[in-house]
Amino acid sequence: MREGGQKGHARGCGAISAPSLRQHPRHPTPPARSSAPALSGSLGIEAQELTTVIGQLAQQLEADDDDSRAKALAELEAALLADEGNKAAIPAKADATCWVIEHLRGQGAYRQQQAKGLTTLATADNNRADALETSLVLVLTRLQPKSIRFSFPNHELTSRKSQAVEIDDEEALDPQWLAVTTTTKPDKAAIKEAIKAGQQITGAQLLTRRTWRIT
Numbered sequence: 001m002r003e004g005g006q007k008g009h010a011r012g013c014g015a016i017s018a019p020s021l022r023q024h025p026r027h028p029t030p031p032a033r034s035s036a037p038a039l040s041g042s043l044g045i046e047a048q049e050l051t052t053v054i055g056q057l058a059q060q061l062e063a064d065d066d067d068s069r070a071k072a073l074a075e076l077e078a079a080l081l082a083d084e085g086n087k088a089a090i091p092a093k094a095d096a097t098c099w100v101i102e103h104l105r106g107q108g109a110y111r112q113q114q115a116k117g118l119t120t121l122a123t124a125d126n127n128r129a130d131a132l133e134t135s136l137v138l139v140l141t142r143l144q145p146k147s148i149r150f151s152f153p154n155h156e157l158t159s160r161k162s163q164a165v166e167i168d169d170e171e172a173l174d175p176q177w178l179a180v181t182t183t184t185k186p187d188k189a190a191i192k193e194a195i196k197a198g199q200q201i202t203g204a205q206l207l208t209r210r211t212w213r214i215t
Helices: 046-059 068-079 089-143 188-196
Strands: 149-151 156-158
Touching: 046 068, 046 089, 068 089, 089 156
Parallel strands: none
Antiparallel strands: 149 156
């Protein structure tokens, strides 16, 4: 990612109707929302305006229904193709779109990292709570071995009896006590080689795709 790619944030996220990316008089850009890094640092005002509009259109692509997504995609394509005769306009719009894409990917990675950290903290909290509960029960049942319920000023500690099978040595079990589970999945590597060799396979086809990467 280029330097500055994660410095900024696409501004404005309200719904808009067919915004235009045509060149227009400069005006103050709305303040950025705080979440992950913002886009403004190394972009000029005109580029910031382009990324703002493209970011708003990109948000509409997340609509729940197919019709809304199709409409948003058509609006985005129309906006990118506006001023098609202007040789400088298309590269500028494409570059602004790349800035938004880089920002969204960076923000996604940032949020994923935050979520991973929160998951780790949540696991630690639950483990500590379980250990503390086990210790409390151990102490109380030592004091009152026959009790199955404990009452406190603001809480109650209750219990219920259940049964569960614990396997000590699975290999020592007789086959009659083993459940057989069979799963199948397509062998894509073998199918690919067979199709490349000219074999027709019903239910499968070999697709050629081109992947793109922004640098």
